[in-house]
Ligand SMILES: Nc1ncnc2c1ncn2[C@@H]1O[C@H](COP(=O)(O)OP(=O)(O)O)[C@@H](O)[C@H]1O
C-alpha cells in the first residue's frame with residue numbers, strides 16, 4: 217500500500233546539495249510493523265515525513281493505496297493526511313493551552329465531525345488509554361508517558377491506516393518507553409501499519425520488519441521469520 | 443472544519459493569550475472611540491449652529507446693503523456713485539410682494555442709556571412691531587413696540603431683562619422713563635430672557651421704533667430688512683421679489699444683497715459637515731495604526747505558534763484552514779475592539795453632553811458605521827499577511843523547532 221520508487225530528496229543548504237534520501241525503493245504492506253534504524257542524519261525522519269505527506273520528494277514516485285500522491289495539491293494532501301495518516305512525535309507536540317481531551321479531539325474538529333460524536337469518541341479513547349481522570353489536565357500537568365499516550369490517542373482517533381512514529385520513546389525513560397511501544401504494538405494487531413523510527417536497538421528489534429538506513433540509503437531490510 | 447469550531451478555536455487561543463488580545467482590543471477601541479467622539483462633537487457643533495439660526499425666525503429672507511461679489515461691474519460705480527443705503531421706503535416697498543407675510547426694518551447704533559445715576563453703553567435697535575413675531579421673541583412684561591406707521595417716532599422703548607436689572611434693579615421698570623443719548627423714552631415692555639442667538643443676546647437689547655432710532659443716530663439707514671415669507675414654499679419667491687423691488691427702488695441698481703436664511707444655514711451646514719468628516723477622517727487614521735499593531739502582534743503570534751501550526755498541518759489541516767483560523771482571530775479581535783470602542787465613544791459623548799448641555803452631542807449614524815467598518819476592515823486587512831505566513835509554514839521545519 218506504500219510504494220516508493222526511485223525517490224530522492226535533496227536539500228539545498230547554502231549552495232550545497234544535501235542528499236537526504238538517495239534512490240529509495242520501498243514497498244510496505246497494510247498492517248506491517250516496521251522499524252527504521254540508522255545513525256543520526258541518515259534520512260530516517262526525512263523518509264517518514266515523505267510517507268506522511270509533510271514533505272514532497274525531489275524526484276521519484278510515491279504511491280499510497282495505488283494513488284500517486286506526489287501529484288496531489290496541498291488541499292488534497294491534507295485530506296489524505298487527515299484520513300489515512302497518524303503522527304506520533306518525539307516531543308509529543310501537544311497544544312499547551314488545550315486540555316488532554318481537547319488535544320485528542322483536534323483531528324475530529326479539523327475533520328468537521330459533529331460535537332456529540334466527537335465527545336463520544338474522545339471519551340472512549342480516554343477510557344481505553346487510561347487517561348479518563350486526566351481528561352481536563354493540560355499537557356504541562358501530565359507526565360511524559362501520559363503526554364505520549366495523549367499524542368497516540370490523538371494520532372489514532374481518526375482510525376488511520378498508517379501510524380508514523382518518529383522516535384516516540386526518545387524523550388521517555390525506558391520503562392515508560394516500553395509501555396508506549398506496547399501500546400503502539402497493540403494497534404498493529406488491529407491492522408494499523410506502524411512505521412517507527414528509533415535509536416533504541418531493543419525497541420527496533422521488536423518490529424517484524426527492520427529497515428536500516430545509512431547516508432540516505434536503505435542498507436538493510438530484514439524480516440523476522442518467526 | 444466547521445465555521446463554529448473555527449471561531450471557537452480562535453477565541454480559545456485569544457483567551458489564552460489574554461494580555462496580547464487585551465492590548466489589541468484597547469488599541470482598536472481607542473481608535474473607534476476617537477472617531478465616534480470627534481464626529482459627535484462636530485455634529486453637535488453643526489446642530490448647535492443650525493438651532494441658533496432657526497431660533498432667529500422661520501422662512502426668513504434678509505436684505506442688506508452692498509452687493510455680493512457675483513454682480514460684476516455695476517453701472518453706478520462707473521459714474522462715481524456709491525451704492526445706495528437701505529431706507530425705510532425700501533422696507534415698506536417690500537410689502538408689495540404677495541409672498542411676503544411681514545417685514546421688520548432694522549436700524550442699529552450704540553448709545554448711552556441711563557436711569558438717573560445708573561447708566562451703561564448699549565446697542566440700540568430700531569424696528570417695528572413686526573420684529574417680535576419675526577424674531578420669535580416673547581414679552582416678560584408690558585408691550586412690544588406699538589403697531590402703526592413705521593415712520594412714527596414715538597418715544598417708547600422695550601428692554602431686555604439684563605438691562606432692566608442693571609438700570610432698575612428690583613424696581614418696576616414698565617412705565618418708567620429712560621434716557622437714551624439726549625432723548626427720553628418711556629419703558630413699555632421687557633423682553634423675556636431667551637439667551638444668546640447668533641451673538642445677539644436678547645437680554646441686553648434695547649429696542650425703539652425705527653423712526654426714533656433714526657432721529658437718535660441722525661441717519662436714515664437700515665442695516666437689515668428682515669422679511670418673513672408666507673410659507674416655506676414661498677421663501678424663494680419672496681427672495682426674488684424682494685430683490686426685484688429693491689432693484690427698482692434703487693433706480694435699476696443691484697446694490698442690495700438678498701439672501702434666504704435657509705441658504706445661510708445650508709452654507710454653515712456644509713462647512714461644519716465637511717469639518718466633522720475631516721476630523722472623523724483624521725481620527726480614523728488611528729484605526730489604521732491599530733490595524734498595523736494587530737498585524738505585528740499577529741506576526742509575533744504566528745512565530746510563537748509555529749509548532750502548533752505545524753501540528754495542525756500534520757493532523758490534516760489544509761493551508762486554507764490555517765488561514766481561516768488566524769483570520770478568525772483577527773476578526774474576533776477587531777469585532778470586540780470595535781464594539782468596545784463604540785460603547786466607549788457613546789459614553790464619552792454622553793459625558794461631554796453632560797458637561798456642555800447646550801451642545802447636542804451625538805455621533806451621526808454614518809460616523810458610527812464608518813468607524814465600525816474601518817475598524818473591522820483594517821483588522822481583517824492587516825491580518826491577511828500574518829494568516830498567509832502561517833498557512834505557508836513548512837510543517838517539517840515547524841515541527842522540528844522546539
Ligand atoms: N529541511 C532541511 N533542510 C536542509 N537539510 C535538511 C533538512 N531536513 C533534513 N536535512 C538533512 O538531511 C539529512 C537527513 O536528515 P534527517 O532525515 O533528519 O536524519 P535522521 O532523522 O536520520 O537523523 C541530514 O543531513 C539533515 O541535515
Ligand SMILES: [Mg+2]
Nearest residue numbers: 260261262382
Ligand atoms: Mg530524525
